[in-house]
Amino acid sequence: MAEIIVAPHAGFCFGVRRAIALAEKVSAEKGGKRIWSMGPLIHNPQEVQRLRGLGIEVMASEEDAKEGDTVIIRSHGIPPQKERELLQKGLRLVDATCPYVKAVHQAVEKLVQEGYFVVLVGERDHPEVIGTLGYLQEAGGTGVVVEKKEDLEKLKNLERVGVVAQTTQSEQFFKEVVGELALWVKELKVINTICNATSERQEDVYELAGKVDVMIIVGGKNSGNTRRLYQISSSLNPRSYHVETAEELKPEWFVGVQRVGITAGASTPDWIIEQVKSKIQELLS
Amino acid sequence: MAEIIVAPHAGFCFGVRRAIALAEKVSAEKGGKRIWSMGPLIHNPQEVQRLRGLGIEVMASEEDAKEGDTVIIRSHGIPPQKERELLQKGLRLVDATCPYVKAVHQAVEKLVQEGYFVVLVGERDHPEVIGTLGYLQEAGGTGVVVEKKEDLEKLKNLERVGVVAQTTQSEQFFKEVVGELALWVKELKVINTICNATSERQEDVYELAGKVDVMIIVGGKNSGNTRRLYQISSSLNPRSYHVETAEELKPEWFVGVQRVGITAGASTPDWIIEQVKSKIQELLS
Numbered sequence A, B: 001m002a003e004i005i006v007a008p009h010a011g012f013c014f015g016v017r018r019a020i021a022l023a024e025k026v027s028a029e030k031g032g033k034r035i036w037s038m039g040p041l042i043h044n045p046q047e048v049q050r051l052r053g054l055g056i057e058v059m060a061s062e063e064d065a066k067e068g069d070t071v072i073i074r075s076h077g078i079p080p081q082k083e084r085e086l087l088q089k090g091l092r093l094v095d096a097t098c099p100y101v102k103a104v105h106q107a108v109e110k111l112v113q114e115g116y117f118v119v120l121v122g123e124r125d126h127p128e129v130i131g132t133l134g135y136l137q138e139a140g141g142t143g144v145v146v147e148k149k150e151d152l153e154k155l156k157n158l159e160r161v162g163v164v165a166q167t168t169q170s171e172q173f174f175k176e177v178v179g180e181l182a183l184w185v186k187e188l189k190v191i192n193t194i195c196n197a198t199s200e201r202q203e204d205v206y207e208l209a210g211k212v213d214v215m216i217i218v219g220g221k222n223s224g225n226t227r228r229l230y231q232i233s234s235s236l237n238p239r240s241y242h243v244e245t246a247e248e249l250k251p252e253w254f255v256g257v258q259r260v261g262i263t264a265g266a267s268t269p270d271w272i273i274e275q276v277k278s279k280i281q282e283l284l285s
């Protein structure tokens, strides 16, 4: 009997799963009434389409939502100033900010209270970072976003620096930034707020790819984290394939195969993974 | 006119200079009576010999000192438990612990008070580290010495870690340790206690070696920090020479030379640097 093993952390992370579950719950309660999400809940067009079917529309502009409407804050979070603004407009907010993102907000507040200048390692224009900077401002603190090594140059004369990271920050860069800062400042406090969703997904592949005959990675061809999973898998198993949907699976990949591994990038919904799994089952039998 | 430039930080560091000045003062007050130093005040046989001439003997065993004797604690410091023990024996202590080493003791006490597990980056058997571990114990804290990357493995499950360094720790290794730890622990506090004596000496050479015709590095042939200065100098100026004393200077090095740079390792006394300088002056004229 051929065997199919789906990696334990395939697909959506905890925070996105939670946000979508919340959205579905709100949709059920509202009985088909229109609900807004502030930006897409997940970067996956098929899933956004499915949610639209449940009455959850992506807000194009804040003017879209009218008094009394329900607005879902997605996993990335928003600045507290923005939250107040929306409440003042009479909107009903459903906060699906990921608890790990909330932990970044709290870490920033703590560092500000303790008198640290805050360094947020992340991408300046990322919605999560914009949200976190809002909490920094709200707490009355000062700080900067560090995106690349050169951003550190300006920090040479600081005495007490507190560091946090965007949840999806690469560990390698975070490590380098912390190491450099430790040499420059008198006192450094680091609260590691990197979420392990990305590394868990990658560790799954390190664990699984060598143990199966064929490894299938499911996810958008332009999804960076999916491509990375495919790279890792290929380095361990030459019979690794990256597909977006079940249609792309080729029968010849599975000839004489006993064990197939499946994993999926963080933006791949479970139902697409399921379709891939069923198709493979069919090809194997 | 030929010119000789002595690097601003050539020779003894601040802490050693201070310890020797203290020893000389004690010697003057004691009027030739025997004074002990706990270990050599500096790793330079000629200087130890000179101090012996001032009545300052290196203690071979703690039994050497009798009640009423004066004992100098050198720049590395000692554990507070040892200090009490010596005082109980009726010895008079002169504390020449370097203020930068005291700063490490204080940093450790602070981290313990704040509830951190302490990581001391340094050499387990170094007298300074032994002293600092005494302060860790005295404060009721727990911690470890990290000497090499493998020592970090045991620290993977800690939640709150505070890091300090032996004052002469290499910046590169400290940086790597801090970076790794930042990924593993929930909260990391780093107090950079590396003394800049070593890097100042090296920066002097980077600054000076390229601007002179000949560069002379003075210091023990087995002194690691002197050899490093010579390495840096050679990479910038092929006419770099490492000598232990003025006798080793060769007239041919200075033929047609306009500018000579001099620096010295951290264990080279000023009077040896002066002798080298005078001899070069002679050779240049």
Ligand code: F3S
Residues within 6 Å of the ligand: A013, A014, A015, A016, A075, A076, A098, A099, A100, A101, A167, A168, A195, A196, A197, A198
């Ligand atoms: S949204 Fe996902 S990537 Fe981490 S921070 Fe939350 S689990």
Ligand code: F3S
Residues within 6 Å of the ligand: B013, B014, B015, B016, B075, B076, B098, B099, B100, B101, B167, B168, B195, B196, B197, B198
């Ligand atoms: S003894 Fe010297 S090397 Fe630094 S810590 Fe004190 S100045």
